[in-house]
Amino acid sequence: MSSSSRHILTAPAWPYANGPRHIGHVSGFALPADMFSRYQRMAGNQVLMVSGTDEHGTPIQVQADKEGLTARELADRYNRVIAEDLHGLGMSYDLFTRTTTRNHYAVVQEIFKGLYDNGYIFPKTTMGAISPSTGRTLPDRYIEGTCPICGYDGARGDQCDNCGNQLDPVELVNPVSRINGETPKFVETEHFMLDLPAFTEVLGRYLRGRQGEWRPNVVKFALNLLDDMQPRAISRDLDWGVPIPLDGWRDNPAKKLYVWFDAVVGYFSASVEWARRSGDPEAWRAWWQDPDALSYYFMGKDNIVFHAEIWPAMLLGYSGQGDKGGTPGSLGALNTPTEVVSSEFLTMEGRKFSSSRNVVIYVKDFLERYDVDALRYYVAVAGPENQDTDFTWSEFVRRNNDELVAAWGNLVNRSVNMAAKNYGAIPEPGDLTDADRALMERSRNAFAAVGAELGRSRFKNATTEALDVVRDANRYLSDQAPWKLKDDPDRVRSILYTALQVVDDAKTLLTPFLPNSSQKVYEMLGGEGVWSGMPEIQEVSEDGGPDYSVLTGDYDTRARWESAPIRPGVPLAKPTPLFKKLDTSVVDEELARLERP
RNA sequence: GGGGCGGUAGCUCAGCUGGUCAGAGCAGGAGACUCAUAAUCUCCCGGUCGUGGGUUCGAGCCCCACCCGCCCUACCA
Numbered sequence: 001m002s003s004s005s006r007h008i009l010t011a012p013a014w015p016y017a018n019g020p021r022h023i024g025h026v027s028g029f030a031l032p033a034d035m036f037s038r039y040q041r042m043a044g045n046q047v048l049m050v051s052g053t054d055e056h057g058t059p060i061q062v063q064a065d066k067e068g069l070t071a072r073e074l075a076d077r078y079n080r081v082i083a084e085d086l087h088g089l090g091m092s093y094d095l096f097t098r099t100t101t102r103n104h105y106a107v108v109q110e111i112f113k114g115l116y117d118n119g120y121i122f123p124k125t126t127m128g129a130i131s132p133s134t135g136r137t138l139p140d141r142y143i144e145g146t147c148p149i150c151g152y153d154g155a156r157g158d159q160c161d162n163c164g165n166q167l168d169p170v171e172l173v174n175p176v177s178r179i180n181g182e183t184p185k186f187v188e189t190e191h192f193m194l195d196l197p198a199f200t201e202v203l204g205r206y207l208r209g210r211q212g213e214w215r216p217n218v219v220k221f222a223l224n225l226l227d228d229m230q231p232r233a234i235s236r237d238l239d240w241g242v243p244i245p246l247d248g249w250r251d252n253p254a255k256k257l258y259v260w261f262d263a264v265v266g267y268f269s270a271s272v273e274w275a276r277r278s279g280d281p282e283a284w285r286a287w288w289q290d291p292d293a294l295s296y297y298f299m300g301k302d303n304i305v306f307h308a309e310i311w312p313a314m315l316l317g318y319s320g321q322g323d324k325g326g327t328p329g330s331l332g333a334l335n336t337p338t339e340v341v342s343s344e345f346l347t348m349e350g351r352k353f354s355s356s357r358n359v360v361i362y363v364k365d366f367l368e369r370y371d372v373d374a375l376r377y378y379v380a381v382a383g384p385e386n387q388d389t390d391f392t393w394s395e396f397v398r399r400n401n402d403e404l405v406a407a408w409g410n411l412v413n414r415s416v417n418m419a420a421k422n423y424g425a426i427p428e429p430g431d432l433t434d435a436d437r438a439l440m441e442r443s444r445n446a447f448a449a450v451g452a453e454l455g456r457s458r459f460k461n462a463t464t465e466a467l468d469v470v471r472d473a474n475r476y477l478s479d480q481a482p483w484k485l486k487d488d489p490d491r492v493r494s495i496l497y498t499a500l501q502v503v504d505d506a507k508t509l510l511t512p513f514l515p516n517s518s519q520k521v522y523e524m525l526g527g528e529g530v531w532s533g534m535p536e537i538q539e540v541s542e543d544g545g546p547d548y549s550v551l552t553g554d555y556d557t558r559a560r561w562e563s564a565p566i567r568p569g570v571p572l573a574k575p576t577p578l579f580k581k582l583d584t585s586v587v588d589e590e591l592a593r594l595e596r597p
Numbered sequence: 598g599g600g601g602c603g604g605u606a607g608c609u610c611a612g613c614u615g616g617u618c619a620g621a622g623c624a625g626g627a628g629a630c631u632c633a634u635a636a637u638c639u640c641c642c643g644g645u646c647g648u649g650g651g652u653u654c655g656a657g658c659c660c661c662a663c664c665c666g667c668c669c670u671a672c673c674a
Contacts, residue, residue, distance in 0.1 A: 302669070388602085
């Protein structure tokens with residue numbers, strides 16, 4: 001079905017390095033992006049999947065202070081934790097890096113300069129707070145006081161936790177520093193603004209051109225924002241961030257680029273870093289400048305504005321294509337997103353995930369107790385694709401037991417077991433009946449159907465259709481009942497051959513969701529080597545900077561999105577179960593863990 | 598306050614541009630089988646598609662209002 005090989009950039013959102021990831025996080029960006037990427041690679045496309053940890057900004061600084069660490073130390077810790085979470089999930093990143101690399105700084109500054117030179121960034125004077133005793137800038141979140149809106153007296157400078165409104169610290173009644181209790185002094189401070197109104201026209205054309213392609217809620221949401229575009233601050237009074245690359249600013253220890261600005265550039269900077277590490281520093285251009293290249297961004301719905309509005313604006317501005325024109329920056333014009341795929345939110349047993357209330361299950365803890373494929377499957381078939389969905393332990397156990405173990409695992413087990421026991425090998429079929437041919441044709445045809453759903457990031461539909469093949473195969477075995485045909489060995493061999501061919505097809509269809517168990521089935525049926533590649537953590541170095549670790553891998557594997565004929569004669573051993581059946585008592589155990597400090 | 602998404606069988610959810618669209622899985626009931634991790638297969642039960650209007654020959658699917666849940670965002674100050 002897919003005609004020619006294309007370059008496809010997969011851009012999963014950058015997790016913020018302030019703590020471990022829970023399954024709500026990864027259900028929104030990481031797992032969908034990985035399933036999409038694995039499918040696209042199998043379909044023969046050249047996928048580049050890049051991301052990393054987002055490590056700058058006030059929340060990191062605040063938390064670091066609280067723990068007596070530097071921001072860098074805190075970021076180092078959670079970069080490692082998150083990389084291990086994603087590694088455990090089998091996320092097939094070509095590069096998972098971080099925003100504290102020298103490469104990232106340089107690329108961010110290049111994008112800034114391109115925008116600046118084209119007139120899309122301008123300075124503006126606003127009011128900001130400093131600490132009278134130290135003379136240092138006091139970031140918004142370090143200030144608390146009485147909320148001017150609801151009267152709550154624990155409001156922070158940037159937001160009131162009681163009424164949820166965003167605030168300007170200048171508005172707070174009786175503001176005090178959270179560091180030492182002193183009263184901050186408000187002084188004039190200069191910041192840079194991104195001129196978003198200067199992209200209204202071009203973004204409007206861009207977004208209207210995406211109608212019918214993107215999920216409608218994303219386009220609608222973004223188009224609606226165009227009605228009231230405001231310049232957005234891109235610098236911050238904080239020393240933890242990327243320096244502003246202009247004379248007089250570059251060395252200012254207290255003014256850095258606002259974290260969101262550097263974070264969205266990460267998709268691009270990581271591509272550049274990947275190219276350099278691959279040995280061809282220009283290789284990124286195939287994904288960012290070829291007009292036929294495609295790019296897919298995966299994130300939670302709270303991030304639509306950055307990916308459907310601000311990042312396209314930055315790319316257009318850098319490329320000299322905003323409403324005020326300009327010329328492309330020194331790297332040349334860059335592609336805007338082909339599609340912004342936004343997920344809704346996962347809830348936990350009917351409630352919002354909450355680390356502080358312990359309404360949460362972290363990736364690490366999950367993977368210590370359960371198989372990664374069980375989680376991947378759950379997110380694929382029951383994740384927050386079109387609407388908020390609830391994760392419940394009972395549903396997780398049920399899906400695992402009824403669908404993975406009883407339907408798919410059992411099909412593999414009964415088919416391989418019968419063949420192994422009777423022949424010790426994939427049998428040579430006799431004459432095939434209509435029923436045999438119909439089932440094999442049915443699973444062959446599923447590649448187009450499931451592939452079409454995967455290409456549109458419709459994972460629920462894709463999983464369901466793949467499972468339908470499994471159910472049909474189980475039905476076929478029950479109908480044909482080879483165990484009753486001891487006196488017709490030809491027929492038995494044909495039946496088992498047919499079943500094994502469909503098992504082989506189904507394992508291919510399920511590979512994007514269940515790469516680990518598909519690898520097992522692949523080996524069970526005589527496959528050798530890596531069927532579906534897994535990421536690895538590598539220590540890397542960078543000229544002039546500290547060493548750090550990245551996630552990368554070789555995903556140029558044997559997996560192809562097509563039915564591959566099985567080979568009679570290949571030896572078969574008695575199969576071992578693909579999945580572990582879970583006792584229903586785990587539901588109570590896990591529920592008891594929730595809300596226990 | 599503004600914008601967006603969702604509200605479909607007991608449960609979790611599919612239903613594209615309006616006309617076999619009233620579905621799937623699970624749960625519940627009955628039966629078949631024994632190759633398989635007591636798994637599998639068959640049949641049955643089950644919904645006035647949030648509420649109230651409207652458009653249409655015909656509406657979960659379009660329009661209006663309202664109710665509920667969630668997301669983003671603003672302001673009176």
